[in-house]
Amino acid sequence: MPYESRGFGRGLFVALWSVAALGTAACAGQPDTNASATGAADTAAAAFDPRDFNGIWQGATQDLTANLLPGEEIVLTEYGAQRYRAVDHAKFPGNICLPYGPNRGMAATNPYMVVQTADTIAVLTEHIDYRVFYMNEKTHPEDILEYPEWMGHSIGRWEGDTLVVDTVAIRPESWLDRGGLEHSDKLHLIERFQKTSKDAFTWTVTVEDPVFFAKPFTYRLNVERLDFPRLIPDRCDDNEVDAEHMLPTPGAIHKVPPTMPRS
Amino acid sequence: MSNMRVVFALIAGTLCLGAPISAHHNTATVYDVSKDKEVAFTGTVTKIEWANPHIHIYVDVKDANGRVKNFAIEGGTPNSLYRRGWRKDSVKPGDVVKVAGAAPSRNGMPRVHLGSITTIEGRQLFSGRD
Numbered sequence A: 001m002p003y004e005s006r007g008f009g010r011g012l013f014v015a016l017w018s019v020a021a022l023g024t025a026a027c028a029g030q031p032d033t034n035a036s037a038t039g040a041a042d043t044a045a046a047a048f049d050p051r052d053f054n055g056i057w058q059g060a061t062q063d064l065t066a067n068l069l070p071g072e073e074i075v076l077t078e079y080g081a082q083r084y085r086a087v088d089h090a091k092f093p094g095n096i097c098l099p100y101g102p103n104r105g106m107a108a109t110n111p112y113m114v115v116q117t118a119d120t121i122a123v124l125t126e127h128i129d130y131r132v133f134y135m136n137e138k139t140h141p142e143d144i145l146e147y148p149e150w151m152g153h154s155i156g157r158w159e160g161d162t163l164v165v166d167t168v169a170i171r172p173e174s175w176l177d178r179g180g181l182e183h184s185d186k187l188h189l190i191e192r193f194q195k196t197s198k199d200a201f202t203w204t205v206t207v208e209d210p211v212f213f214a215k216p217f218t219y220r221l222n223v224e225r226l227d228f229p230r231l232i233p234d235r236c237d238d239n240e241v242d243a244e245h246m247l248p249t250p251g252a253i254h255k256v257p258p259t260m261p262r263s
Numbered sequence B: 001m002s003n004m005r006v007v008f009a010l011i012a013g014t015l016c017l018g019a020p021i022s023a024h025h026n027t028a029t030v031y032d033v034s035k036d037k038e039v040a041f042t043g044t045v046t047k048i049e050w051a052n053p054h055i056h057i058y059v060d061v062k063d064a065n066g067r068v069k070n071f072a073i074e075g076g077t078p079n080s081l082y083r084r085g086w087r088k089d090s091v092k093p094g095d096v097v098k099v100a101g102a103a104p105s106r107n108g109m110p111r112v113h114l115g116s117i118t119t120i121e122g123r124q125l126f127s128g129r130d
Helices: A002-021 A024-029 A040-047 A078-085 B078-083
Strands: A055-058 A112-116 A120-125 A130-134 A153-159 A162-168 A188-197 A200-208 A217-225 B039-049 B056-062 B068-074 B096-104 B111-113 B116-119 B124-127
Touching: A130 A162, B039 B068, B056 B096
Parallel strands: A130 A153, B068 B111
Antiparallel strands: A055 A112, A055 A217, A112 A120, A120 A130, A153 A162, A162 A188, A188 A200, A200 A217, B039 B056, B039 B096, B056 B068, B096 B111, B096 B116, B116 B124
């Protein structure tokens, strides 16, 4: 069953790209089935659907520590601290056009498109990566940790009007942010997407990774609808010429330095 | 043309560049982004590469001894520049441009990271690092 589920998702992704090519205007109107033609007030009220995330969105940060929720802190394990002290920006996987991973991918300077059906929610990034939230799956595939993917495997559910997404099996090469937070293959994300208006939502991410972090931490980005009708793919491999000029650039860059191990 | 001479100089902080931003890598891995290392020069555009992940504008720059060197100016991502209104013909081969607030390469190659480009007539074409 798990295998068929993933295969279905990939096929659906191709179809969703086709939908995406039709433009976001059509997507934005999709769930709006209660709209009334009788008055502007009714139309305006119907325009805000707290469960409609279709559209093109952007909420960027270079530094997750700048977005920690109040009271949250990042506490490194001994291994996490060792890796943190050794961070070299010249080794960021994106330098050679590798995928960003879910955290960085949805906090980059490039926007992403959400294409939503009742069963599946797809996130298409301009960096030409994608995520699929499987809304009808209750658990991850049993063997998924043996087959990690750049964006991981995600299952979604609704808690009221909040979209909750659980993601595992994320390849350990990606970074959590541009500042230099890395992670292991034990990374587990719990994301909460909550609409705050027709054109905005909060993306709240709880990060668990016992290899790198002594305890979970949670950060939040405010995400806004992009006032532009289409994605413009940023295929990094087209003309990447910087990697050959890079020099070692040590030192993570964070507004709130993580706490070192308490020993 | 006198204004074709390289005029590497410190730039006063009149350009609001913010933190170096680039789509897929930290700008500081290639360029010295220290404010006091910013350079300025005037030159003639020889080629435009409107390509992912970052655009490049190539400029012939003449030094004080009359020697010409071709500099690569790296800019932002085509998609973000397009959304901000710039097009691939916003600057063309043959245009004389003034480059300011640019970050020089760390390895000594004739490459800089774009601060701003202004035509000889005073029209600003590109600005900011993103």
